Amino acid sequence: MKLIIAIIKPFKLEEVKDALANIGVEGMTVTEVKGFGRQKGHTEIYRGSEYTVDFLPKIKIEIAVNDELVSKTVEAVVKAAKTGKIGDGKVFVLLLNDVIRIRTDERGDAAI
Amino acid sequence: MDDFHHTMNLSLFNPRWTALAVLAVSLSSPPVPAAEAAPTIDQRVAALEAYVRNSDPGTSLTGVPGPGHNGWMMTASALVLFMTLPGLALFYGGLVRRKNVLSVLAQCLGLAGLVSILWWVFGYSFVFGTSFGSGFLGGREFLFFEGVTSAPNTHYAHWVSHNVFAIYQLMFAIITPALIVGAIAERLKFSALLLFMTLWMLVVYFPLAHMIWGATGWMNGVWNPAAAVKAIDFAGGTVVHMSSGWSALILCLIVGPRIGFGREKMAPHSMVLCMVGTAMLWVGWYGFNAGSALAADGIAANAFTTTTIAAAVACFTWGMIEKIFRGNASILGFCSGVVAGLVVVTPAAGFITTTGAVIIGVLAGTVPYFFITKIKARFGYDDALDTFGIHAVGGTLGAFLTGLLATGAVNGNLAAGAGLTNGLAGLVTAGGLWHEQLKAIAITLLLSVLATAVIGTILKHTIGLRPIPENERQGLDLTEHGEEGYID
Numbered sequence: 353m354k355l356i357i358a359i360i361k362p363f364k365l366e367e368v369k370d371a372l373a374n375i376g377v378e379g380m381t382v383t384e385v386k387g388f389g390r391q392k393g394h395t396e397i398y399r400g401s402e403y404t405v406d407f408l409p410k411i412k413i414e415i416a417v418n419d420e421l422v423s424k425t426v427e428a429v430v431k432a433a434k435t436g437k438i439g440d441g442k443v444f445v446l447l448l449n450d451v452i453r454i455r456t457d458e459r460g461d462a463a464i
Numbered sequence: 465m466d467d468f469h470h471t472m473n474l475s476l477f478n479p480r481w482t483a484l485a486v487l488a489v490s491l492s493s494p495p496v497p498a499a500e501a502a503p504t505i506d507q508r509v510a511a512l513e514a515y516v517r518n519s520d521p522g523t524s525l526t527g528v529p530g531p532g533h534n535g536w537m538m539t540a541s542a543l544v545l546f547m548t549l550p551g552l553a554l555f556y557g558g559l560v561r562r563k564n565v566l567s568v569l570a571q572c573l574g575l576a577g578l579v580s581i582l583w584w585v586f587g588y589s590f591v592f593g594t595s596f597g598s599g600f601l602g603g604r605e606f607l608f609f610e611g612v613t614s615a616p617n618t619h620y621a622h623w624v625s626h627n628v629f630a631i632y633q634l635m636f637a638i639i640t641p642a643l644i645v646g647a648i649a650e651r652l653k654f655s656a657l658l659l660f661m662t663l664w665m666l667v668v669y670f671p672l673a674h675m676i677w678g679a680t681g682w683m684n685g686v687w688n689p690a691a692a693v694k695a696i697d698f699a700g701g702t703v704v705h706m707s708s709g710w711s712a713l714i715l716c717l718i719v720g721p722r723i724g725f726g727r728e729k730m731a732p733h734s735m736v737l738c739m740v741g742t743a744m745l746w747v748g749w750y751g752f753n754a755g756s757a758l759a760a761d762g763i764a765a766n767a768f769t770t771t772t773i774a775a776a777v778a779c780f781t782w783g784m785i786e787k788i789f790r791g792n793a794s795i796l797g798f799c800s801g802v803v804a805g806l807v808v809v810t811p812a813a814g815f816i817t818t819t820g821a822v823i824i825g826v827l828a829g830t831v832p833y834f835f836i837t838k839i840k841a842r843f844g845y846d847d848a849l850d851t852f853g854i855h856a857v858g859g860t861l862g863a864f865l866t867g868l869l870a871t872g873a874v875n876g877n878l879a880a881g882a883g884l885t886n887g888l889a890g891l892v893t894a895g896g897l898w899h900e901q902l903k904a905i906a907i908t909l910l911l912s913v914l915a916t917a918v919i920g921t922i923l924k925h926t927i928g929l930r931p932i933p934e935n936e937r938q939g940l941d942l943t944e945h946g947e948e949g950y951i952d
Binding site for chain 2: 396397398404
């Protein structure tokens with residue numbers, strides 16, 4: 353089992369969600385986050401004052417998947433979230449030790 | 465009518481107030497109309513014509529307010545109040561950081577209350593009274609609004625109820641100190657603000673408003689035959705915008721910059737609120753400028769028109785300058801242009817043609833822009849919301865341009881009445897009015913700067929002007945008012 357964390361541009365969320373649904377991913381957690389990578393921030397000017405905004409709004413998606421779905425999931429996220437411009441985001445793949453479904457006490461693959 | 469008011473006053477007053485009222489009555493007994501023969505039909509027709517022309521009704525209809533005039537002036541009063549509450553409050557409120565949004569609203573509300581009380585007690589009398597016979601301060605005959613009834617005060621308007629006139633002028637007195645709030649936003653103790661403004665109204669606003677608008681005013685070129693300075697100010701370029709703007713600069717220098725100024729991000733927390741407030745200011749400004757005709761007459765119509773054109777042209781000019789030189793036309797740019805256009809046209813609105821309004825609009829969209837983006841950065845003073853850049857620069861510019869653009873063709877008052885006696889009419893025709901305007905500008909500037917420097921310095925070294933740094937960091941909403949603007 354793996355936990356896949358994807359940081360994407362906010363306006364790409366719908367496309368990524370649809371792409372994941374198409375390959376059979378059944379659940380995800382979405383958070384509005386702020387951050388920066390190589391894109392850095394942007395500048396805002398209010399009358400004479402200029403401010404650098406370091407943190408840009410992004411969307412973080414967390415998806416827990418079985419091992420056989422990992423590469424398809426990563427592929428789907430990357431394809432759907434790509435614009436080819438700086439700031440598209442990143443995908444992190446983490447080892448997942450265990451999963452428990454609270455309602456039924458199921459564990460592991462069955463709980464995903 | 466008079467009997468009715470006296471009865472009502474006395475029944476409402478408790479014994480203490482009755483004593484005050486009796487005292488005030490003894491200061492100015494209302495004129496008792498002499499028994500006269502019934503007016504002829506000619507006199508009655510002449511009085512009705514005078515109503516339409518906004519002139520003296522003569523024998524018939526004396527002491528009776530005109531329903532149309534009162535209707536418009538009550539509407540205009542509400543519009544001018546709308547400029548402060550919530551127009552200016554939202555315009556400024558949107559421009560501060562979210563931890564200080566309520567402090568700005570509280571300052572505007574607090575001033576609306578405080579100034580109204582001062583106005584009732586002595587402010588109105590000091591501005592529009594005449595009993596002192598002075599060019600610099602009005603009189604004591606209207607203390608506690610004594611004699612301010614529904615009958616017109618013919619010094620100022622033949623057809624507007626005296627009480628409506630007094631409330632209309634009160635709205636100007638409310639917004640003027642509220643404008644200063646912009647320069648010292650986010651870093652002044654509420655108690656210090658209230659005390660400063662009380663003293664400032666007494667030393668700067670009341671005398672200045674009397675000098676420009678009082679019947680015996682020293683600089684009232686249009687209405688005082690004995691005016692020493694033959695200046696004109698239609699709706700408050702000097703009284704409202706110059707006085708608040710220049711005082712704002714001095715006060716923000718005395719108070720000092722906000723903690724973190726120049727190092728931390730101090731961007732506006734809501735450009736949406738700012739835009740909503742700006743739009744309300746524009747709408748309310750029709751009451752401010754067109755209402756200053758004190759009638760729904762041709763002069764009001766002209767002021768209404770020039771106000772619209774100047775605001776629109778300045779809005780567009782400021783936005784386009786940004787678009788060309790910076791790449792983006794910003795909401796704050798458009799909003800700043802609107803306010804600057806309205807400020808600059810204020811002293812001129814009832815005296816200029818639409819061509820004059822376009823000239824004013826273009827200059828209002830460029831000169832304050834230059835001050836705010838270039839000059840301010842150079843000197844590094846923390847005029848937080850640009851009260852100086854827009855109101856002082858715009859007000860001064862407007863007062864001067866009024867001297868160049870005013871014409872008797874749109875406002876007959878410039879070439880008649882008091883203007884013939886004191887020389888204003890000649891200046892308007894021959895073109896020397898701008899000399900007089902420069903004098904008024906210099907006097908307004910000196911009075912505002914000196915008085916603010918003295919009051920501000922005294923308060924700084926006595927009660928202190930600023931909250932403790934910890935409170936300023938945490939935000940004035942919580943530390944000064946015990947509330948939060950936004951509950952997540």
